[in-house]
Amino acid sequence: MREQTANSVSVQLIDIVKSFQAGYNANDHVNFSAYPGEIHALIGENGAGKSTLMNILYGMYQADSGKILINGKEAKFRSPADAIKLGVGMVHQHFMLVNTFSVLENIILGDEDTFRFDVIDMKRSKQKVIELKKSFEINVELDDISGGLAVGIQQKIEILKLLYRNAEIMILDEPTAILTPQETEELFKTLAELKNSGKTIILITHKLGEVLAISDRVTVLRRGKVTGILKTNQTSSNELAKMITGRSIESQVIKKSAGGEKIILEVNDLYINNDRGSLAINGISLIIKEGEIFGIAGVEGNGQEELAEAICGLRKISKGTINIAGIDDFKKSIAHIPANRHKYGIVKEFTLEENLILGREKEENFSNGWILNNKKINEFSEVIIEEYDIRPENSKALMEGLSGGNQQKAVAAREMTKNSDLVVISHPTRGLDILASEFVHRTILEESKKGKAILLISSDLSELLKLSDKIAVMYNGRITGELDPKSTNENEIGEYMTGLKSNKR
Ligand SMILES: Nc1ncnc2c1ncn2[C@@H]1O[C@H](COP(=O)(O)OP(=O)(O)OP(=O)(O)O)[C@@H](O)[C@H]1O
Ligand SMILES: [Mg+2]
Incomplete structure (x- = not known):
């Protein structure tokens, strides 16, 4: 962090109140500040008011009362366009790219600019994007079509979009929730570059390890109120957890022993095409028995979602079989917690x-x-x-x-x-706070104890190690490794995930 003086403050939110329903303030007299050259973490339970506060700073919502000061001057934002003009940009929890546009088009064209496409000097604009890519080490192919790109790449596009609009204050709402460990590392490098160039970064996250690793200061919200403003190097994950939840966190869940003998799910030599017609699943076989938690690790986009969707009957298979015990009985349908919750879940x-x-x-x-x-x-x-x-x-x-x-x-x-006898779960704790994650983990274990077979897809390796009876690693549409959680670790799984290692044909 650079030297902080009152006039170097880039963002000040003063006494912000916002209510969506009578009797409850989503933001309840919140004060918040951030400096240029600072990464400021904003943390708190689900529903604590983090996104609301940042949406106010970004002009998406208007506060009921309170003030926004940008570089010491009061600002009134009626829309995000107003905020952008003063250098405030935000990457949302759910991305907002136009699928049919190229990467370059998505970066250059803001919604409000779309109709001025023909007057934009594409060549000069492209040059600016290329320079931004270089100075912040952001790797994306500008000519690719945006639809279908991995989420890590879509996120880079969103960041470039903000930089292209000269954002000096950048808000990222849970940017790592959907990223793999490798993508997260890349993002953090970019954030460090942005910080060094003097930008103000506000990072919303539930992962305390990230807060400690990358932020300079932390603001904690609980039920709409600030419960702490701390320097990161003077706090610990225990202290933060207490401020988030208002109490100490209970101990870890204990893993149960594996289940019975009855086979619930049998997948045999399965092949599936993806949406673009190439092979997403390239000969997968697996068996899950009652009471068993079968974990699938892998970098997202290696066939996990296609597998989950096929098992749940949402995707056509090209070859092979999927057998589910008792599925002809309508009461014993499959439970499914999908990765894309906005498409299938709600x-x-x-x-x-x-x-x-x-x-x-x-x-x-x-x-x-x-x-x-x-x-x-x-x-x-x-x-x-x-x-x-x-x-x-x-x-x-x-x-x-x-x-x-x-x-x-x-x-x-x-x-x-x-x-149901079979539960197919993708990323069950993505976006959940610490207490909710613990609760979901306990629930998964309890349901498996009742005899349910559980297919658990996750990119959170500690979660997989904690819950699974077996772990298979998927890479390029195949299972390249089958590992015993008791005798492996995150590093080894990582090597299978990136194709460095394989213990199958
Ligand atoms: N558009 C809206 N309409 C009604 N209520 C809303 C709206 N947006 C937020 N809220 C309410 O405001 C409160 C704070 O929500 P907010 O999204 O800010 O939480 P959050 O801290 O970002 O949580 P999470 O970690 O789950 O994303 C919640 O009670 C939520 O239900
Ligand atoms: Mg939120």
Whole structure:
């Protein structure tokens, strides 16, 4: 951090109040500041108000009261366009690229500029992007079409977009939640470059290791209020965890021993084409027995999602078989926590309780086959909301108003409480805070103890090591390694993930 004087402060949020529902302030008299040349971590539980606060700084939302000062001067933002003009940019939890555009087009064209395409000097613009790429060591191919690019690359495009608009204050909302360890490392290098060039970086994250590794200062929010502002080198993950949750964190979950003998899922010599017609799955076989947690590690995009979707009947297979015990019995459907929750997991225009029974409407608990039993549905959701600590505690709240982490909890709750023999889970704790992650881990273990077979896809290796009975590593559409969690480690798994090692044909 550079020398900090009152006039070098780049961002000051003073006494910000924002409420979406009467009686609860999502931001409750929040003060926040950040300096040029600083990486400032903003942390707190799901629903604590982090995204709301940053959306106010970015002009997406207007505060009910309070002030924004940029470089010491009061600013009034009516929209993100106003914020961008004063050098404030934000990369959201969910990216907003135009799929059909090339990378270069996405960087150069802001939504509001689209109609001025023909008057933009493409050559000069491209030169500027090339220089930005170079000075911040951001590697992307400018001519690629954006749709279908790996999330790590899409994120780089979003960052270049901000730099192209001369952002000096850059907000990143959970940028690493969807990245692999390697992509995270690259992102952090870029952030360090940006910091050294004097930019103000505000980083929202749930990963305390990252906070300690990369930030200069930390602001902690809990239920809309600031509970701490700390220098990173003077704190610890324990202290931060306490400030986030208001109490000390319980110990780790203990792994149970493996399950029974009955085979629940058998995949045999499976081949699947991806959306572009090339092989996504290239001859995979695996067996999962009752009570077993079968972990799949891998860099995202190596076939994991295609495998999950095929097992859940969402994707056509080219060759091979998938057998699921008892699947002809309609009650024993498959539970699925998808990676792309916005596509398959939730309907954001529906209420929380509607989302909690989505796909389960026919269950006898919720309907008599003709009409929904609203009382039962409401009772069920009240219990689930309490048990999974979903906030707000209001079953009629619209899903789109829930924070990212709380939407995730709702999908997990619906699927984990489903009466199924097989649960297919992708990245169950992505975007969840520490307590919620612990809770989901405990739930996965409990459900497996009841005899459910669980396919657990995750890029969080510590999560896989903690929960799995077996770990398979996928690389290039194949299983290249089968490892015993008791006798392997993150490093070794990493070598299989990047194709350096293989213990299969
Ligand atoms: N557009 C909205 N409409 C209604 N309520 C909202 C809206 N946006 C946020 N909220 C509410 O404001 C509170 C804070 O949400 P916010 O998204 O800021 O949390 P967060 O700290 O970013 O959480 P997460 O870690 O889960 O992303 C929550 O109670 C949320 O339900
Ligand atoms: Mg958020």
